Amino acid sequence: DGGITQSPKYLFRKEGQNVTLSCEQNLNHDAMYWYRQDPGQGLRLIYYSQIVNDFQKGDIAEGYSVSREKKESFPLTVTSAQKNPTAFYLCASSSGRGANEQFFGPGTRLTVL
Amino acid sequence: QKEVEQNSGPLSVPEGAIASLNCTYSDRGSQSFFWYRQYSGKSPELIMFIYSNGDKEDGRFTAQLNKASQYVSLLIRDSQPSDSATYLCAVGPGFQKLVFGTGTRLLVSP
Numbered sequence: 001d002g003g004i005t006q007s008p009k010y011l012f013r014k015e016g017q018n019v020t021l022s023c024e025q026n027l028n029h030d031a032m033y034w035y036r037q038d039p040g041q042g043l044r045l046i047y048y049s050q051i052v053n054d055f056q057k058g059d060i061a062e063g064y065s066v067s068r069e070k071k072e073s074f075p076l077t078v079t080s081a082q083k084n085p086t087a088f089y090l091c092a093s094s095s096g097r098g099a100n101e102q103f104f105g106p107g108t109r110l111t112v113l
Numbered sequence: 114q115k116e117v118e119q120n121s122g123p124l125s126v127p128e129g130a131i132a133s134l135n136c137t138y139s140d141r142g143s144q145s146f147f148w149y150r151q152y153s154g155k156s157p158e159l160i161m162f163i164y165s166n167g168d169k170e171d172g173r174f175t176a177q178l179n180k181a182s183q184y185v186s187l188l189i190r191d192s193q194p195s196d197s198a199t200y201l202c203a204v205g206p207g208f209q210k211l212v213f214g215t216g217t218r219l220l221v222s223p
Binding site for chain 2: 035
């Protein structure tokens with residue numbers, strides 16, 4: 001089955017801890033994205049990558065970091081510098097070859113205790 | 114700041130009616146337009162995309178784009194209770210970054 005997987009589904013973090021959210025796709029897509037969704041707000045772009053070993057900051061990159069060492073994988077680290085990390089985190093991908101359609105993984109719900 | 118505006122709703126329609134969802138955007142350079150459906154607690158699911166002015170139909174869904182007026186709409190014919198969800202409008206500049214609206218909540222009553 002082709003698709004996007006995210007793990008874990010739920011994640012609990014203590015204040016001051018870094019956590020890493022996993023995103024994997026087997027769609028052979030070039031571009032991958034991380035969004036954050038808070039109640040009553042739209043999706044906000046954290047980071048995106050159009051090609052392996054390259055990524056750009058989105059609108060709310062502070063307190064987050066990413067890597068893109070493999071085409072299939074785009075992990076997101078939520079650092080202790082992120083002041084309000086409790087949110088629903090969504091990973092998406094698109095083919096990047098003249099097509100803009102983004103497809104989403106199931107999401108990770110992060111709660112800071 | 115590029116913006117995408119949607120009425121948060123809820124938009125309530127009876128089963129079998131046509132639901133009309135609207136979205137306006139501020140960036141005149143936008144070239145790609147998407148509608149996503151999001152059920153509570155789930156991730157967004159792409160249901161329609163449109164790139165050219167006019168209408169695009171797919172089953173019970175029709176996307177309408179008017180670039181001169183900077184709006185895009187989604188019509189859902191023969192609405193079903195299973196259509197009850199939040200509908201997100203997303204707009205892209207022709208590259209790959211999308212700007213999302215906050216969504217319109219649709220309630221279809223039996």
